Amino acid sequence: RQELYRELRKKPSESKDGVHVDLMMNAGLVVDLPQLAESGAAGIGLFRTELQFMVAAAFPRAEAQEALYRDVLDIARDKPVTFRTIDIGGDKVLPYFKNAAAEENPALGWRAIRLTLDRPGLLRTQIRALLKAAGGRELRVMLPMVTVLSEIAQAREIIDKEVRHLSRFAHLLPTSLKLGAMVEVPSLLWQLDELMKAVDFVSVGSNDLFQFIMATDRGNTQLADRFDPLSTPFLRALKSVADAGARNHTPVTLCGELAGKPISAMALIGLGYRSISMSAASIGPVKAMLAELPVGELETFFEENLAGQAAGLPMRALLQAFADDR
Ligand code: PEP
Numbered sequence: 001r002q003e004l005y006r007e008l009r010k011k012p013s014e015s016k017d018g019v020h021v022d023l024m025m026n027a028g029l030v031v032d033l034p035q036l037a038e039s040g041a042a043g044i045g046l047f048r049t050e051l052q053f054m055v056a057a058a059f060p061r062a063e064a065q066e067a068l069y070r071d072v073l074d075i076a077r078d079k080p081v082t083f084r085t086i087d088i089g090g091d092k093v094l095p096y097f098k099n100a101a102a103e104e105n106p107a108l109g110w111r112a113i114r115l116t117l118d119r120p121g122l123l124r125t126q127i128r129a130l131l132k133a134a135g136g137r138e139l140r141v142m143l144p145m146v147t148v149l150s151e152i153a154q155a156r157e158i159i160d161k162e163v164r165h166l167s168r169f170a171h172l173l174p175t176s177l178k179l180g181a182m183v184e185v186p187s188l189l190w191q192l193d194e195l196m197k198a199v200d201f202v203s204v205g206s207n208d209l210f211q212f213i214m215a216t217d218r219g220n221t222q223l224a225d226r227f228d229p230l231s232t233p234f235l236r237a238l239k240s241v242a243d244a245g246a247r248n249h250t251p252v253t254l255c256g257e258l259a260g261k262p263i264s265a266m267a268l269i270g271l272g273y274r275s276i277s278m279s280a281a282s283i284g285p286v287k288a289m290l291a292e293l294p295v296g297e298l299e300t301f302f303e304e305n306l307a308g309q310a311a312g313l314p315m316r317a318l319l320q321a322f323a324d325d326r
């Protein structure tokens with residue numbers, strides 16, 4: 001198998017019927033980066049910037065943040081990297097930054113974009129570090145836990161202000177700046193067209209989106225196998241995001257754990273996803289699956305089974321049967 005994956009690395013990432021799918025990897029620290037070449041990933045679809053904060057004893061200084069981002073971009077070279085602004089709070093606690101208020105439901109609490117918009121100094125420092133590190137090259141920034149669109153507007157204002165500041169001091173700016181949002185809070189599912197117009201790209205965070213749609217703590221082992229992401233309601237939600245992206249010509253990707261399992265990656269591709277981001281170790285197995293997948297047939301399968309009367313059927317079993325038959 002390892003031999004097969006190594007062979008596949010040089011092959012284009014294409015389905016049996018010639019559909020191209022970008023297979024990207026998730027990362028968060030410099031030690032992850034050699035895997036970019038080793039796995040043959042098309043880029044880094046999710047760089048979790050909070051990891052640098054979580055392994056530090058105090059807030060990383062602006063210089064340390066900039067140095068990390070520069071290293072990442074240097075190593076990635078012409079492969080795209082999407083930096084997610086710090087997603088702290090919730091399950092990602094910093095020992096040196098305590099939330100004054102006790103939270104009964106930290107996953108629903110003061111975290112991610114909520115926290116950084118309330119402490120704009122944190123976001124400003126990070127944005128400045130990203131802009132400087134990406135001078136002369138492309139920069140992609142993604143906001144975690146967006147719930148309402150005004151959060152995107154507020155973040156954009158901070159970014160624009162930093163861009164103006166740096167250009168006033170004659171810094172080399174990024175050649176392009178793309179701003180994206182994670183789709184991981186269900187409220188976005190009912191404002192998808194507006195969302196798609198408000199950003200340059202979106203990425204589904206399936207770990208959190210599943211937790212919130214199913215009201216099921218992602219870390220609770222007692223509930224781990226209770227509900228299935230490959231079930232009609234969740235697959236419909238995922239399809240609605242892919243459809244809205246296509247309708248608005250806004251690129252859509254998915255960067256949760258779902259992308260890394262061949263059977264669920266298969267489902268995502270059938271739902272219309274043409275870019276998915278996973279752990280580096282999953283790229284080989286997913287690429288091997290893709291090479292044998294007739295995407296057109298799978299799209300027909302979903303047209304026949306995801307809506308209407310057929311929708312009550314056990315989707316995982318049907319998808320497994322589809323895979324086994326081919
Ligand atoms: C997710 O929620 O699916 C995601 C990719 O982000 P994280 O796992 O870091 O919350």
Ligand code: MG
Binds near residue numbers: 144184205207208
């Ligand atoms: Mg998340």
